[in-house]
Amino acid sequence: xxxxxxxxxxxxxxxxxxxxxxxxxxxxxxxxxxxxxxxxxxxxxxxxxxxxxxxxxxxxxxxxxxxxxxxxxxxxxxxxxxxxxxxxxxxxxxxxxxxxxxxxxxxxxxxxxxxxxxxxxxxxxxxxxxxxxxxxxxxxxxxxxx
Amino acid sequence: xxxxxxxxxxxxxxxxxxxxxxxxxxxxxxxxxxxxxxxxxxxxxxxxxxxxxxxxxxxxxxxxxxxxxxxxxxxxxxxxxxxxxxxxxxxxxxxxxxxxxxxxxxxxxxxxxxxxxxxxxxxxxxxxxxxxxxxxxxxxxxxxxxxxxxxxxxxxxxxxxxxxxxxxxxxxxxxxxxxxxxxxxxxxxxxxxxxxxxxxxxxxxxxxxxxxxxxxxxxxxxxxxxxxxxxxxxxxxxxxxxxxxxxxxxxxxxxxxxxxxxxxxxxxxxxxxxxxxxxxxxxxxxxxxxxxxxxxxxxxxxxxxxxxxxxxxxxxxxxxxxxxxxxxxxxxxxxxxxxxxxxxxxxxxxxxxxxxxxxxxxxxxxxxxxxxxxxxxxxxxxxxxxxxxxxxxxxxxxxxxxxxx
Numbered sequence: 001x002x003x004x005x006x007x008x009x010x011x012x013x014x015x016x017x018x019x020x021x022x023x024x025x026x027x028x029x030x031x032x033x034x035x036x037x038x039x040x041x042x043x044x045x046x047x048x049x050x051x052x053x054x055x056x057x058x059x060x061x062x063x064x065x066x067x068x069x070x071x072x073x074x075x076x077x078x079x080x081x082x083x084x085x086x087x088x089x090x091x092x093x094x095x096x097x098x099x100x101x102x103x104x105x106x107x108x109x110x111x112x113x114x115x116x117x118x119x120x121x122x123x124x125x126x127x128x129x130x131x132x133x134x135x136x137x138x139x140x141x142x143x144x145x146x
Numbered sequence: 147x148x149x150x151x152x153x154x155x156x157x158x159x160x161x162x163x164x165x166x167x168x169x170x171x172x173x174x175x176x177x178x179x180x181x182x183x184x185x186x187x188x189x190x191x192x193x194x195x196x197x198x199x200x201x202x203x204x205x206x207x208x209x210x211x212x213x214x215x216x217x218x219x220x221x222x223x224x225x226x227x228x229x230x231x232x233x234x235x236x237x238x239x240x241x242x243x244x245x246x247x248x249x250x251x252x253x254x255x256x257x258x259x260x261x262x263x264x265x266x267x268x269x270x271x272x273x274x275x276x277x278x279x280x281x282x283x284x285x286x287x288x289x290x291x292x293x294x295x296x297x298x299x300x301x302x303x304x305x306x307x308x309x310x311x312x313x314x315x316x317x318x319x320x321x322x323x324x325x326x327x328x329x330x331x332x333x334x335x336x337x338x339x340x341x342x343x344x345x346x347x348x349x350x351x352x353x354x355x356x357x358x359x360x361x362x363x364x365x366x367x368x369x370x371x372x373x374x375x376x377x378x379x380x381x382x383x384x385x386x387x388x389x390x391x392x393x394x395x396x397x398x399x400x401x402x403x404x405x406x407x408x409x410x411x412x413x414x415x416x417x418x419x420x421x422x423x424x425x426x427x428x429x430x431x432x433x434x435x436x437x438x439x440x441x442x443x444x445x446x447x448x449x450x451x452x453x454x455x456x457x458x459x460x461x462x463x464x465x466x467x468x469x470x471x472x473x474x475x476x477x478x479x480x481x482x483x484x485x486x487x488x489x490x491x492x493x494x495x496x497x498x499x500x501x502x503x504x505x506x507x508x509x510x511x512x513x514x515x516x517x518x519x520x521x522x523x524x525x526x527x528x529x530x531x532x533x534x535x536x537x538x539x540x541x542x543x544x545x546x547x548x549x550x551x
Contacts, residue, residue, distance in 0.1 A: 004491070004492070004495045007491075008488075008492070008546070013546075013547065016547075037504075038503060039485070039487050039503065039517065039518055040503070040504055040508075040511060040516075040517025040518040041517065042517065062517055063485065063517075064485035064486075064487040064488050065484075065485060065488045065547065066487075066488070118491065121487070121491065124487065
């Protein structure tokens with residue numbers, strides 16, 4: 001039970017109920033779509049990148065609590081960051097949700113540390129990040145986590 | 147009197163899982179009684195020879211057990227042994243027909259008639275086949291209540307219809323489709339019919355003579371048997387006209403470097419060393435089902451179904467998909483504001499296993515306007531207490547996820 005409480009702790013539930021930056025973006029410089037065929041989770045991600053800096057980020061879509069919360073937390077953390085900082089955070093986030101190991105300061109993402117104990121949910125937590133990464137690198141094609 | 151407690155004692159998994167383990171995912175795969183596990187172990191422990199080719203006592207024993215299972219399967223669905231082909235599962239059974247019959251007999255413009263409630267295993271083989279042959283796919287739609295809309299048969303059953311492939315019991319809605327009626331309409335226009343019976347054969351009496359189907363496919367693991375074995379029933383006179391599916395050992399009569407002749411049916415369709423242990427295990431599963439009584443099992447499931455429908459409908463946040471009057475013990479549902487994956491994860495935390503996802507039926511999900519659903523399905527080892535536990539845990543999850551808003 002504790003493991004699951006870890007996973008669904010209040011912060012995840014809050015972000016699921018009231019996701020941050022959950023909106024369209026008219027002036028997006030890049031967008032990408034993501035899809036998790038296992039769950040049917042779908043996300044559309046918007047970025048506004050200027051001079052190597054992420055000025056704005058938002059998302060739309062439907063998904064489980066973990067995918068929605070992960071996307072929501074991600075947007076709050078990388079807004080204002082440089083592309084390099086974002087990539088570093090993604091790499092460390094990925095390590096954390098697949099192994100449980102936390103490298104450096106990952107801020108609020110720590111609430112998702114328990115995901116590694118539930119392998120079937122790793123894809124839920126990582127969908128928004130993979131989609132963001134694709135948008136960042138100009139891959140508008142559908143991201144799939146299968 | 148149907149005694150679930152005694153039945154559960156026949157399934158070792160219940161003593162190996164936590165005391166409060168509730169398994170409600172038999173539509174995906176069933177648990178295995180000791181009798182089946184023992185039959186598989188016994189083959190590997192005491193007489194694990196190859197079949198049909200070993201001229202020694204142990205080989206004869208293995209062949210007798212393997213062919214004995216074929217007879218048990220045949221009797222179970224009221225068929226002759228030569229019409230029973232062992233495959234690795236329903237999917238392979240359907241593909242066998244798609245490759246060995248449909249690709250040889252369909253041409254451009256011919257129609258393959260399916261329904262909108264097919265499992266992917268009864269959609270994709272026909273999409274591939276249509277692409278190669280130029281045949282056209284048509285789909286009988288389903289109504290809001292999860293029943294087929296057969297109101298305009300002349301629209302679907304035409305002179306061009308050459309094959310009808312239909313699911314007997316929906317793995318999403320539980321609906322039991324009127325296959326006898328469909329088969330009659332198909333035969334009237336000269337089409338053959340394949341019935342996907344993966345969800346029906348384990349739970350209700352299926353009589354291929356009475357049904358009058360041309361092909362019928364089902365899986366061992368959904369009826370208490372091992373994974374890796376399935377069955378294709380084919381009308382013998384059709385099987386005789388068909389070329390082999392896979393080439394290799396066992397399926398041949400004579401072989402030269404350039405040409406070969408084929409073994410008799412059903413062996414013509416069983417290339418290579420077959421899944422001997424699994425087929426023997428399936429035979430043991432059928433013995434076990436017969437020892438309890440398929441009719442008794444069916445009645446018990448119907449009781450559970452009605453109880454569950456009543457109890458679940460008492461939860462205001464819960465939506466059930468499908469309301470067919472004739473249906474099996476499968477209930478797909480969603481809970482307001484809770485994604486089925488979160489629901490399944492939180493129910494698991496209470497020791498309850500349900501299915502969450504698209505149930506290999508993405509087009510159905512799309513038509514329902516949902517990305518996924520939860521699904522609970524029942525079998526002989528389930529009880530009303532299991533359903534009480536399910537409902538309590540759903541309510542608990544609604545409160546946890548819904549919180550204060």
